[in-house]
Amino acid sequence: MENAQNENPLKTRWYHYIFAFFAGIFLVNILPHYIHGITGKPFPTPFADPPGKGLSSPVLNVLWATINFLISFSIYYFAKINKRTKWIWIAVFAGGVLMSFYLASYFGALGLA
Template sequence: MSYLALFFSGAFLCNCVPHLASGLRGEPFPTPFAKPHGVGNSSALVNVLWGYSNLLAGLYLLTRQPVTIGVNANCLTVLAGVLVLGTFSAVHFGKVWQGKHAR
């Protein structure tokens, strides 16, 4: 169970970055609260709140399963969560932005 928590910690921490960055710049960005979900844009404020909640969730999971930085199973599991969600996000939002700019 600890590896699952560490994996999701990495995923939450990865997910907080684009939402906080967009929100802090005052730019809209897709969130699960937009219509359609994950495709339509949400306001900058919604993105800051969503990014902050992801940050808190990721940090909370890390406090429950401490990680030593280095080449070890715990650290690699967190990095796997970052890589998996980062890859999914790059592919998904690449298609979303391509579709929006094709109009």
Template sequence: MHLVMNLFIGALLCNCIPHLVCGLTGERFPTPFAKPRGVGLSSSLMNFIWGALNALIALLLIFKSESAFAQPHNLIPAAIGFLLMGLYLSVHFGKVKQTSTRPE
């Protein structure tokens, strides 16, 4: 169970970064609340809220963890979750940006 939780912690921490950055810089960026979902652009405020929620959930999972999170056997799954989410998001948002900048 700790393995799955640590994977989710890494994924949530990775996902919070682009949303917090866009929220704090005033840029629009896709969120699950946009239309179409995950492709349309949400406001910078929505991005900040979504990024902060991802970070908060990750922190709550870290604190709820019954083992020391900083131990290598816990950080490795979190790092894998971070990398997997980063790979997925880079491909997904790369396609979204290509579609949105393509002339019609």
């Protein structure tokens, strides 16, 4: 019982790395939707018909970018990523890099790159 009281609440657990990885994924997914949205260009979103392939309005793209931001920020805030080790930031970076390559491949195949 005494051990549980003295345990550091900010001790990094395995699932914090998964949270950080997904925070990186959602952070990078903000970019193409936000950029297309604010420049007034249609771009695919999950709300398009067909989902992820059809084009959505610029306003819907800004909305999707905002949703991605809120998800990423929620992960960052609730997992207290800023209070953890440099390895957490490496997980954020890894998620971002993986998503970058995925988006380049996916949108390139749609002829949008």
